[in-house]
Amino acid sequence: MTADPAVPAGPLTGPATPGESPETMRTRVAALLGRSRDRSTALTALDDGELAAQHSPLMSPLVWDLAHIGSMEELWLVRDVGGREPLRPEIDGLYDAFQHSRSSRVELPLLTPAEARGYVAEVRDKALDALHRSPLRGRRLEAEGFAFGMIVQHEQQHDETMLATHQLRSGGPVLDAAPPPRPAGAVDPAAEVLVPAGPFEMGTSAEPWALDNERPAHVVDLPAFRIDVHPVTNGAFAAFVDAGGYDDPRLWTDAGWAHRTEEGLVAPRFWSRDSDGTWWRRRFGVVERVPDDEPVVHVSFHEAQAYARWVGKRLPTEAEWEKAARHDPATGRSRRFPWGDDEPRAEHANLGQRHLQPAPVGSYPAGASALGVQQMVGDVWEWCDSGWHPYPGFSVFPYPEYSEVFFGGDYAVLRGGSFGTDPAAIRATFRNWDHPIRRQIFAGFRLVRDAGV
Incomplete structure (x- = not known):
């Protein structure tokens, strides 16, 4: 059985743009909700035992x-925006991520696969009715379609999580996708560019679907530094090993070292x-030689930091990271995406699970930042040497469990998205975070050095 949840070829539909009309927003949201559900359906096209x-x-x-995807959609789009009575209030606690750890959820009296599919379909029907009725203006939750954009991003984030689960499962492949493009010419994986000293605007106060931890926009002044044009490759990391x-x-x-x-x-x-010393990898059930020219993936913050010290x-x-991507x-302004303000298209970045692996470095020159840094969006999440903290002027919206409760932990920041991140769920201001020991996520890294070094 093969499932292919890849995004169709051609322009990719991204997050809402500032100033869209309610009519355009409504069309965009309906399309994004449909695409998200198609991907969720493909990722759960397994037998009941596997699910x-x-x-x-x-x-x-x-x-x-x-079912958690459906529960969140019901909470915000059906009950809140739509003003309807709860569909299945008795299951709310089962799908509250803060009540049960991931390792314990298998022991819960969960909905069966058939029940879960029926539930999310019923929720979706009522959510689309709420979309039709909402003015997409007025109160902050509905203005510019924020609640709908939040739910699109939530489903796509869980789709990426489910994709990581597929990578962890044993057995043969059940997913399929075309291989990524290759660069047209020679690529210098050691290339770097100078990011000039000075201020830039970090974060956003204008992006319609930006989440609370991306807000507000604020000025940050940085000394000059040099950043690698490309993420660190498998070949370079194998040399370290x-x-x-x-x-x-x-x-x-x-x-x-302790870990x-x-x-x-x-x-x-x-x-x-x-x-004979050849490196192999297991990727979604396929065992293959490690390609030297792809960005390294499935490394922890600790491994990335050790490699960085090894190369000085x-x-x-x-x-x-954000200045190199946006400035x-x-x-003197900060862009929405490295390549500009246009939403992501296939030539810009490896996103949306079109491919089931990172693309070789140099594959997306059209996605370069104004400073010439490539592949800062898509391919691999990139570890940053920063803890998880709020921006100056942060305020919770619409609930503290998305960002605030995690601030100040042992988390490290990740930026840029991966090949498994949907275009609607990424922008150059988007912030991710995880424990520095995590390796199951689609994370790699790139390096910097001080300008005078």
């Missing part, structure tokens, strides 16, 4: 994710080496 199983203690059963990088505690922080030792880490997750560089701060020195 109800827990493929890793790090992840929920896929059937929990599916082969040089004994995992065996040298001088390259690791105390926390990183590396406790878990016995020797290479990126899903890599293995045969007797460092991870970028979150502000450095246009010719105009």
